[in-house]
Amino acid sequence: MTALSALSSRLPPAFWRGVRAFVPLIPGVLPFGMVAGIAAVQAGFTPLQSIAFSLIGYAGSAQLIASQLFASHTPTLLIVLATLIVNLRFAMYSASIQPLFGGVPPARRWPLAYGLTDQSYAVVLGRPATETNAVAYYAGAAMPMWLTWQMGTAVGALLGARIPASWPLDFAVPLSFIALLAPVLRSRPQMFAAVVSALVAVAAHDLPFRLNLILGALCGIAAGLFAQRRLSRKL
Amino acid sequence: MNVWLLILGVGVGSLLLRASVLVLLRDRNWPQSVTASLGLVPAAVLAALIAPELLYAPSTGAFDPVGPRLAAGLLAAMVAWKTRDVLWTLVTGLGLLVAFQALGWR
Numbered sequence: 001m002t003a004l005s006a007l008s009s010r011l012p013p014a015f016w017r018g019v020r021a022f023v024p025l026i027p028g029v030l031p032f033g034m035v036a037g038i039a040a041v042q043a044g045f046t047p048l049q050s051i052a053f054s055l056i057g058y059a060g061s062a063q064l065i066a067s068q069l070f071a072s073h074t075p076t077l078l079i080v081l082a083t084l085i086v087n088l089r090f091a092m093y094s095a096s097i098q099p100l101f102g103g104v105p106p107a108r109r110w111p112l113a114y115g116l117t118d119q120s121y122a123v124v125l126g127r128p129a130t131e132t133n134a135v136a137y138y139a140g141a142a143m144p145m146w147l148t149w150q151m152g153t154a155v156g157a158l159l160g161a162r163i164p165a166s167w168p169l170d171f172a173v174p175l176s177f178i179a180l181l182a183p184v185l186r187s188r189p190q191m192f193a194a195v196v197s198a199l200v201a202v203a204a205h206d207l208p209f210r211l212n213l214i215l216g217a218l219c220g221i222a223a224g225l226f227a228q229r230r231l232s233r234k235l
Numbered sequence: 236m237n238v239w240l241l242i243l244g245v246g247v248g249s250l251l252l253r254a255s256v257l258v259l260l261r262d263r264n265w266p267q268s269v270t271a272s273l274g275l276v277p278a279a280v281l282a283a284l285i286a287p288e289l290l291y292a293p294s295t296g297a298f299d300p301v302g303p304r305l306a307a308g309l310l311a312a313m314v315a316w317k318t319r320d321v322l323w324t325l326v327t328g329l330g331l332l333v334a335f336q337a338l339g340w341r
Contacts, residue, residue: 028321049238056246061284066245076237080244087249089280095256096273106258113254122277168332171304174288175328178312179321181281190278197279198286205287205298213283220279221272228271 011140014133018140021123026148028176029119033152034159035170036063041160043071050157054150060117061173062086063153065210085214093121100124100134115142117149122180188231193224303335 033054040050040063057063062083069079093116101109112135123141124134131137185191197220204212251259289308292299299305311328318324 024321027325031325045238049242052239053242053245056242057249059245059249062245062249066241070238070241076241076244079241080248083245084248084252087252089276090249090252091255092273092276092280094253095269096276098256098261101257101261106261109258109261110254113257114250116253116257118277118281125277168329168336170293171288171307171329171332172325174285174304174308175311175325176321177281177285178308178328179315179324181278181285182312182315183319184277184281187274190275193275194278194282198282201283202286202290205291212287213280216283216286217276217279220282221275224275224279225268225272 012133012136014131014136015140017131018123018127018137018142019144020140021127021137022119022141022144025119025123025176025179026144028172028179029145029148030152031169031172032060032176033149034156035173036060036067037153037156037158038160038169039064039067039156040153041157043067045070045157047157047160051150051154054153057083058114058117058146058149059083059087060149064173082210086210088214089118089217090116093118097121097124097138100138104135112139112142115139115146117142117145118177118180119145122184126183189224189227192227193220196220196223303332303340307331307335 036054037050040053041047045053045067053063053066057066059066065086066079066083069082074082094113097116101112104112115138120138120142124138127134127137181194185194197216199216200219201212201216204215206212207215256263285308289305290298290300290302292302293304307328310331311324314320314327315324
């Protein structure tokens with residue numbers, strides 16, 4: 001207990017503000033992680049492999065997609081490629097938060113990069129304007145996110161097929177994305193980007209390897225950039 | 236064996252994508268069009284993740300514009316917009332979907 005309180009006083013207050021900002025997302029992440037664990041086991045992973053997938057891959061929706069493709073006997077190389085395309089957004093997030101990390105040495109950047117997820121990114125992006133230590137705030141959001149995800153997948157992997165298939169638990173995944181989307185729709189170009197992206201992703205649904213996701217996002221970003229230019233010309 | 240290769244491939248690839256700008260290319264200056272597009276990434280990616288889940292039936296994979304998932308998802312989106320609360324969004328969406336399915340709407 002003394003070790004714990006020593007640790008808590010050593011961590012900067014901004015870390016705990018990040019933790020607090022993440023806590024409301026736990027009910028969205030936990031079932032999502034459980035669904036990923038269940039999906040991997042049902043696709044033919046052992047529970048150990050399913051847990052290792054979460055620890056090493058730590059890749060949210062890409063884990064679900066990999067399980068789906070593995071179950072349908074897709075070649076390993078194609079599965080890896082499909083998950084990396086879905087995870088291209090991490091490179092975009094990485095570029096987006098890079099300006100916050102000035103002065104952080106590379107050795108400490110690696111674990112911070114490993115902790116980059118939709119959720120930790122959304123939390124650090126939504127930090128209050130008064131926040132002075134964005135790196136600690138980010139770490140505070142990323143740490144419980146990691147714990148929640150690992151616990152969720154482990155429970156899912158161990159429960160495996162024991163959950164009735166009639167429970168629509170998978171619906172928790174898009175619902176948690178809906179909850180993440182609402183706060184990032186702050187400008188007209190962002191809303192335009194979301195609408196175009198959604199339409200293209202639906203229209204291109206039958207493309208292989210969830211390429212509709214990448215195509216939709218790219219079209220949405222292009223549409224948003226176009227809207228930004230039109231708006232700035234009018235002003 | 237294949238499973239471990241898959242796990243390793245996804246793990247190394249994902250870490251490199253996450254570390255791309257944050258660690259590996261941190262000293263590069265980016266053109267303004269790249270930085271301008273970054274603010275649009277979350278909205279575009281999340282919308283592309285959500286929309287097909289609401290409009291396609293999970294069991295058959297068929298286009299289903301009048302399914303219970305679209306109705307439950309849109310009502311949950313209204314709750315998300317008003318409350319900005321993840322838990323309320325989940326409770327509303329899952330609760331409505333279970334209720335719709337119990338009423339025989341599939």
